[in-house]
Amino acid sequence: MQRLKYQKPSLVPSSFSSMTLPTHMAKVQSLQTTPLLPIAHLKLSPQLSLNGKLPAEEGNLTAFSGFGLVGFRFSGAARQNQGLMGLFGLSRRTSQEKLNSFEQKLDNLASGYHPWADLILPISRNLPLSDGLWFEVQNSTDTELKEFKIPQNAYRAVLEVYVSFHENDEFWYSNLPNEYIAANNLSGTPGNGPFREFVVSLDGEVVGAVWPFTVIFTGGINPLLWRPITAIGSFDLPTYDIEITPFLGKILDGKSHKFGFNVTNALNVWYIDANLHLWLDKQSTKTEGKLFKHSSLPLVVSLVSDFKGLNGTFLTRTSRSVSSTGWVKSSYGNITTRSIQDFYYSNAMFLGKDGNMQIVNQKIIFNDSVHINLPSSYVHSLTSHKTFPLYLYTDFLGQGNGTYLLITNVDLGFIEKKSGLGFSNSSLRNLQSAEGNMVVKNNLVVSGLGSTQQVYRYDGGKFCYFRHVSSSNCTILYDKVGSKCNKKSLSNLDFVLSRLWPFGARMNFAGLRFT
Structure with a gap:
């Protein structure tokens, strides 16, 4: 069989601590279109009647949304007050004139809040360059800055960010606590523990964060697992959206501002890139706004360690919350946007057999929501609940003469549910389970088997x-494709693969149950 270079996880077994194994550098550039938050297209239907009369004549206005039915009901006094505010025109106008004015306002609002941006600014390193446009974060104190300026007629902004981790942090979720490394004199072993967080700041103030999905590249852990089925995200790295709209009032002054990027507990190297999506008011040359509430609570970290020598258990838990609220005034009216991010993380790690066996059971919960209050008092909201479970089992068995047997189990998943007012709900469950073994000699794979x-x-x-x-x-042993929507929801998909794997049942360490 073809011999493959082996890319070892971060744990260096005590009996192989002198080995220097190559690290696979997968430079993947991903151009991915991320669906951004759309605003429902509101369109008035004057043909509808109530008791044989036009809705406006009865004090009722009925509007249809592309994502559902929205009803407005106003008394005569309320209509007059709304007319004075410009939503229905002046109160002296006829009902039909009021109707036409309101329809035009709704059409303007709908045309402004389309799901695609009018302008996309690259947030990357400046040209000329000889080694790529992405920023490189080398350690936990390294903050990369990008100066930018936006048009003064923007009324919405979303930062789409991309992160890719390599070298000493390619397997950050299995990195060991520094106290364990120091106590066992494991120099050269990647540390800083198993938690990583990508943080975005605007002019020095934290505006959002990303707790990234654990992408495993095609040479990672056991390369035989990922042929021909590659790990989730390895060929299509996910991007993440951070709502910047509440902060527009701080950057609509026509001056230059700075985005800052850093990674908590980072080791070299993290590649970072971003796109700033901007929606522009074509009816105005200048919009205005204000941030009137912002909260970025400090990161809460808990680490419980219990180890003796090279064996032990470690439990890491963290949480964070970021929220911001601001308004923007444009030709579409005064629109208030509230963005909330909530993060939860747990990582249970077990080391046995004098450090030659490692088990990692990790879960990342990444919730974010955007609430938009339109001038009509109608509220749009979109909430995304993401869960990234990971289970990793590795066992090194020495064979002598620089040869060892590696046994691996990997379960990982990308689970997301989207819901909100004015939007159709959706769910995505992308789950993988893999098991393999391989014999490695002098850093080359000489035999083995992988199943996924x-x-x-x-x-x-x-x-x-x-x-x-x-x-x-x-x-490929089995491949089934379907496109029908089942009324009965499947909330659990557990893998039962032992009958498919020719080298026996799974290890006696329970994998994740995806719920």
């Missing part, structure tokens, strides 16, 4: 997609 199973299920209500595929020994 993946279940992908997307449910958008009207559009659905399902695929279940499994492979072993570089060969």
Whole structure:
């Protein structure tokens, strides 16, 4: 068989601590279109009647949304007050004139809040460059800055960020606590513990964060697991959106401002890039806004360690919350936006066999929501609940003469549910489970076997997609595709793969149950 370079996880077993194994540098550039928050298209329907009369004549206005039915009901006094505020025109106008004016306002609002941006500014290193446009974060104190300036007629802004981790932090979720490394004199072993956080600041103030999905590249942990089914995200790195709209009032002054990027507990190296999506008011040359509430609570970290020599257990838990509220006044009216991010993290790590066996059971919960109050008092909101579970088992068995057997189990998942007012709900469950073994001699894979199973299920209500595929020994064994939406929701997808794997049942360490 073809010999492959082996890319070892961060744990260096005591009996192989003198080994220097190459690290796979997968430089992946991903151009991914991320669906941004759309605002429902409101359109008045004057043809509807109530008791044989136009809705406006009865004091009722009924509007339809592309995502659902929205009803407005106003008394005569309320209509007059609304007219004085410009939503229905002057109160002396006829009902039909009021109707036409309101319809035009709604059409203007709808045309302004389309899901695509009018302008995208690259937030990357400045040209000319000889080694790429991405920023490189080398350690936990390294903050990369980007100066930018936006048009003064922007009324919405979303920062789409991209992160990719390599070298000493490629397997950050299995990195050991520094106290363990120091106590056992494991020099050269990647440390700083298993928690990482990407933080975004604007002019020195934290505006959002990303707790990234654990992408495993095609040479990672055991390269035989990822042929021909690669790990989730390895060829299509995920991007993450941070709502900047509440902060527009601080950067609409026509002056230059700075985004800052840093990674908590980082080791070299993290590649970082971003796009700033801007929505522009074509009816105005200048908008205005104000940030009137912002909260970025400090990171809460808990580490419980219990180890003796090279064996031990470690439990790491962290949480963070970031919220901001601000308004922007444009030709579409005064629109208030509130953004909330909530993060929860847990990592249970076990080391046995004098450090030659490692088990990692990790879960990241990443919730974010955006609430938009329109001039009509109608509220749009979109909430995303993400869960990134990971289970990793590695066992090194020495064979002598620089040779060892590596046994691995990996479960990982990307789970997301989206819901909100004015939007259709959707859910995505992308789950993988893999098991393999390989013999490594002088950093080369000389024999081995890997098997992987993946279940992908997307449910958008009207559009659905399902695929279940499994492979072993570089060969597809099973592949089923479906596109029907099942009324009965599947809340649990557990992998039962022992009958497919020719080298026996899974290890006696329970993997994640994806819930």
